[in-house]
Amino acid sequence: MNTTSSFVRLNASDLEHLLMTMERALEVQTRSQFFLWAQGALQGFIAHDALWCAHGDIERMRFRVESFSNGVTSERIEAQVTGATDGLLPRLVDDWIRGGRIPRLLSSEGGDQVGRRQLISDLKHCGFSHVAVHGVREMQGEHGSFFVFAGMDHVPNQRDAYLLELLMPHLHLALHRMRMRESGGSCADVTPVTLLSKREIQVLHWVKNGKTNMEIGQILGISPPTVKNHLQKVMRKLNVNNRAQAVGKSATLRLMAHSDLN
Incomplete structure (x- = not known):
């Protein structure tokens, strides 16, 4: 059970x-x-x-x-x-x-x-x-x-x-x-902070835009294996099995706030 x-x-x-x-x-x-x-x-x-x-x-x-x-x-x-x-x-x-x-x-x-x-x-x-x-x-x-x-x-x-x-x-x-x-806090601020980190949101944003792990690494100044690790954490947190599902579920949960992409 x-x-x-x-x-x-x-x-x-x-x-x-x-x-x-x-x-x-x-x-x-x-x-x-x-x-x-x-x-x-x-x-x-x-x-x-x-x-x-x-x-x-x-x-x-x-x-x-x-x-x-x-x-x-x-x-x-x-x-x-x-x-x-x-x-x-x-x-x-x-x-x-x-x-x-x-x-x-x-x-x-x-x-x-x-x-x-x-x-x-x-x-x-x-x-x-x-x-x-x-x-x-x-x-x-x-x-x-x-x-x-x-x-x-x-x-x-x-x-x-x-x-x-x-x-x-x-x-x-x-x-x-x-x-x-x-x-008395801002409800708009709580979602990204408590579920996904700022870096995970950034990685997910570029996945949504069709970038490969290598391209995301170049954009964010990190290695492709590090990008992969971030994506694995995202998928565990969202309880999904692949990149497409992660992007879809993040959209449903409104996780990608504009302020976290900079």
Whole structure:
């Protein structure tokens, strides 16, 4: 239950809904918009009772937590999940990191749960039999994010893991736009900084314009192998397999800001 290697096929209706979900994520700027998106379009793909979103330095366990629920979560459950020292969320982060930073699927109904039985038991004690978690692999220091979907209505499966991979950039960026708006920052500034570095955006820009690795290296004053390394990082961050997909997904996410191309 811990890999995304199995082939998952989405039908035409799924793809249409997925595109709509991604498009609506781009409109999220405020907490109320995030809540409506999470409890609306996102629910259609990953049905859940409660969503916890951690942001900050995830790997060092220095993060703050936002809670979004379609019901009222008791103070006791909230404390058990978000406790800084022995809370379930830090333990889920640790499980995710130890598991290779791939979507982690937890269920009280069997599966390969070696070494995780106490964690699953504690989740069930809080009323969550089925849970799926994932975060941004490239931690980016204080700009990391991690998401817990608790109270799912079915045993999480490979389809859920695949969808988490696809939706992770949108979850991450929507959360950070919301935070920037609340902190009085510029929402336009957060996207390139938190997902792709300035150099990665520059490389992607020239890929979009049809340049080869050698040509990009000459333009930016770096070697072709360095260009290739940047592209590999971009593809990992965007969860795509080739240059064309990277360009397409970056356009969907509006990652290439003009100010980052200079």
